[in-house]
Amino acid sequence: MIRIQRVSLSIIMLLGAVGAVAGSEKPPNVVIILADDMGYGDLSCYGATRIATPHLDRLAADGRRFTDAHAPGAVCVPSRYGLMTGRYPFRVANMSTRNGPVIEDGRMTIASLLQDNGYTTAMIGKWHLGFDGGNDFDYAQPLRGGPTDRGFDSFFGIPASTDIPPYFYIRNDRVVTAPSVPIEENYSPGWTRRPVQGAFWRAGVIAPDMKLEEVMPAFTREAISWIERHGKAGSSNPFFLYVAFSAPHTPWLPEPRFRGRSGASLYGDFVMQVDDSVGAILKSLSRAGFEKDTLVIFSSDNGPVWLPTDRVRFGHSSAGIYRGMKGDAWEGGHRVPFIARWPGRITPGKVNPETISLVDLLATFAALVAKELPEKAGEDSFNLMPLLLESDSRFSREATIALSSGGTPTIRQGDWKLIPELGSRGLSEPRALEPEPNGPTGQLYNLGTDPSEARNIWQEHPEVVARLTTLLQTYQQRGRSRPID
Numbered sequence: 166m167i168r169i170q171r172v173s174l175s176i177i178m179l180l181g182a183v184g185a186v187a188g189s190e191k192p193p194n195v196v197i198i199l200a201d202d203m204g205y206g207d208l209s210c211y212g213a214t215r216i217a218t219p220h221l222d223r224l225a226a227d228g229r230r231f232t233d234a235h236a237p238g239a240v241c242v243p244s245r246y247g248l249m250t251g252r253y254p255f256r257v258a259n260m261s262t263r264n265g266p267v268i269e270d271g272r273m274t275i276a277s278l279l280q281d282n283g284y285t286t287a288m289i290g291k292w293h294l295g296f297d298g299g300n301d302f303d304y305a306q307p308l309r310g311g312p313t314d315r316g317f318d319s320f321f322g323i324p325a326s327t328d329i330p331p332y333f334y335i336r337n338d339r340v341v342t343a344p345s346v347p348i349e350e351n352y353s354p355g356w357t358r359r360p361v362q363g364a365f366w367r368a369g370v371i372a373p374d375m376k377l378e379e380v381m382p383a384f385t386r387e388a389i390s391w392i393e394r395h396g397k398a399g400s401s402n403p404f405f406l407y408v409a410f411s412a413p414h415t416p417w418l419p420e421p422r423f424r425g426r427s428g429a430s431l432y433g434d435f436v437m438q439v440d441d442s443v444g445a446i447l448k449s450l451s452r453a454g455f456e457k458d459t460l461v462i463f464s465s466d467n468g469p470v471w472l473p474t475d476r477v478r479f480g481h482s483s484a485g486i487y488r489g490m491k492g493d494a495w496e497g498g499h500r501v502p503f504i505a506r507w508p509g510r511i512t513p514g515k516v517n518p519e520t521i522s523l524v525d526l527l528a529t530f531a532a533l534v535a536k537e538l539p540e541k542a543g544e545d546s547f548n549l550m551p552l553l554l555e556s557d558s559r560f561s562r563e564a565t566i567a568l569s570s571g572g573t574p575t576i577r578q579g580d581w582k583l584i585p586e587l588g589s590r591g592l593s594e595p596r597a598l599e600p601e602p603n604g605p606t607g608q609l610y611n612l613g614t615d616p617s618e619a620r621n622i623w624q625e626h627p628e629v630v631a632r633l634t635t636l637l638q639t640y641q642q643r644g645r646s647r648p649i650d
Contacts, residue, residue, distance in 0.1 A: 192533050193507060194459040195279065195405045197526070198446065199248070200439055201241070201291060201326070201414035204469030205500045206485030207436050215428030215481040216436050220444030221504065224463060227513045228506030229553060233520045235577075236467045237545075239491060239498035239591055240570045241293050241326065242267060244466040244523065245409075249274045249294065249315070251527030251538075251546030253566050255574045256644065262295035262325065266310035273542035275527050276316025279405045282534040285395065288317045289387045290409030292335075293325045302331065304343035313338045317407070321387050327377050328361065328415045330369020334383075344370040351416065353431070360470050360491070360592045363431060364416040378418040380411050385442040389449040396453030403458075408446065412439050415470070429481040432471070457508045460533075464523060465501040467491050470592070488618045492570035492591030494584045494608075495618050499567040499575075511553050520577060522565050525549050528647070544645035563646065564636055571596065576637045580613035583633040609633075 205211055208218045210225040211232075237247025243254030246267050254260060260267055268274065280286045296302070297310040302324075312320035321336050332348065334341040348371045353363025366377060388408045395404055412435050419434035423441070427433025443463065450456045468491045471483035489495030503521065505511060528546035531538050538546070547562050564578040573590035576583050584590065585607045587598035600606045605623035609630055612618070623630055640646045 191458075192282075192284075192403050193510075194403050194455055195284075195530065195533070196446070196450070196459055196461045197275075197405075197407045198443055198461070198463045199290075199407070199409045200463070200465040200502075201410055201412055202467060202469055202491055203413055203436060203439065203465040203502065204471060204483035204485070204490075204497070205487060205502055206482045207413075207433075207469065208440075208502050210504075211502055212485055213481065215479060216433040217427070218436065218440040220440050220447065221463060221502075224443070224447065224461065224506050225504045227508070228461070228504055228511050229513075229515045229517055231503040231505075231517045231519070231521055231552075233518055234464065234501055234503030235520070235522045235565060235567050236465070236499045236501050237522055237524045237566070238568045238570075239467050239493055241291075241414075241466055243568050244499075245292075245294055247545075248466070248523040248526060249276070251275070251524045251543030253524060253545045253568070253574075253640075253646070255566065255568045255572075255641070256544070262293065263299045264295070265297055265299050266295040266315075268294055268315055270310070270314070273527070273539065274316045275530055276312070276405065276407065278316070278527065278530055278536070278542075279534070280316045280318065282536060283402055285400060285402050285404040286317045286407075287319045287391055287404070288312045288322065288407045288409065289320070289391065290322045290384050290407075291326065291411050292320070292322055292409070296324065302340070304333075304340045307338040308335060308340065309338065311335070311338060319391075322384070322409070323380065323411065326414050327380050327411045327418075328366040330367055330371070332369065332371035332375055332377065334372065334375060342372040342374045344372045344375075346371050346373050353417075356431075357472065361415045362417070362470055362472075364418055366416045377416055378420070381418075381438060381442065382420065384408065384410060385445055388446050392446070392449045392453050392455065396455065409466075410439055410442065412436075413469070429479045429483075432469075432475075432483070433479070433481065460505065460507040460510075462526070463502070463504045466523075467501065468493070468498045486617055489589055489591065489593045493589040493593050494567070494569040494571075494573050494575040494586075494591060495589055495593065496582075496612070496616070497593075498569060498589075498591050505553055507553065517552055519552055520562075520565050520579075521549060521552070522567075529553075538647075540649055544647055545640075546647060564633070564640070566637070566640065566646070574637060574641075576633050576640075577612075578633060578636070580611050581629055581633060582610045582612055582618075583630060583637070584608040585634065585637070 356363030
């Protein structure tokens with residue numbers, strides 16, 4: 166029997182668990198570190214043999230590693246929307262930042278929730294959720310609709326990816342230096358341009374004080390500096406720090422000290438730089454005395470851009486055993502690494518196989534501060550605290566949904582996974598297929614017996630197809646998947 170986790174029950178469980186282990190009512194600091202386009206199979210603790218990730222491996226050894234975690238979208242914008250709002254991105258009609266902020270004014274976010282409950286909130290890195298005016302930036306005026314209008318006290322970062330012009334830094338809601346220098350398109354011989362790989366970026370304009378290869382180091386320094394400043398300020402408020410890295414998204418620009426260190430070329434070297442940056446941030450938490458009182462979560466916004474030919478020539482599978490890559494409805498598009506550490510609260514060295522989503526962080530943080538979610542917030546978010554704090558606890562939800570770059574929602578219930586159309590619906594070939602006469606019109610897989618989605622059993626289990634199709638339609642029509650208490 167499937168049981169649905171209710172937020173109110175989760176809060177009661179959480180308070181008992183936290184009280185038992187912490188002996189304090191003060192909630193912990195929270196740090197989210199989000200990699201950009203990092204695959205499930207890129208970490209050593211998830212099976213990588215050609216890329217070394219010692220700092221993330223240590224984080225997993227000291228905390229809990231999830232093996233069935235999913236981004237709500239298989240590309241950047243929808244995934245980040247779901248992470249911030251606890252709401253599936255298929256509910257938003259237009260995910261283009263060209264039209265302005267994707268998160269509507271007044272919607273609760275993980276940052277505004279924590280800010281309203283006494284947290285100092287900061288974001289560093291890639292926003293990619295839009296600003297007022299879309300891409301028509303007025304560099305002399307405040308940029309409204311961004312992080313500081315969606316719950317963050319402070320922000321340092323960039324508007325989108327480091328391959329999407331214009332290229333410039335933002336501090337809070339102001340442009341640091343306006344982009345004014347032309348920059349030509351760049352790409353790496355030997356790597357594909359569609360989908361983009363290598364040291365690829367698009368032509369446009371860039372700020373004169375900005376170099377694309379220095380963006381990742383700048384984010385790492387800024388995060389460390391923010392932690393040190395907060396420590397020296399002696400504030401009694403807990404803090405929430407969201408570090409959204411720009412790597413290993415293209416352009417793949419590893420620092421010289423990482424070049425040639427992995428067995429997966431530029432990409433693997435860039436993953437190793439991400440790992441090193443994570444290690445530097447964790448060390449800064451320790452130096453500032455925050456390690457024991459901080460919940461650290463590491464994940465990725467979606468899958469990697471890594472072709473089947475790359476698997477062969479480098480002996481590295483960025484998506485692990487899973488099919489597909491970034492953008493796809495197949496598992497490689499949205500199954501992501503997810504690691505959580507909270508010393509003294511999360512039992513170290515555990516592995517959890519439950520199906521979870523990045524949309525679950527809003528309900529999780531609501532439970533952390535013992536607050537009920539309003540009806541019109543976190544419509545698809547479920548509290549993960551029982552999974553984090555109780556090693557034998559079961560967590561079940563009715564289903565989980567991820568959105569492909571082609572706009573196809575895929576629904577997952579237990580081992581069953583339904584994609585209502587044929588093809589990857591993303592970046593992998595074939596992207597789309599027309600049904601053959603008397604053939605399946607969509608895809609159904611049993612991930613328990615077929616994790617690589619090699620055998621479409623749509624026609625063999627019409628009852629499962631009907632059930633999941635109805636459930637998906639119900640979620641779409643109802644506007645939520647989390648029940649109202």
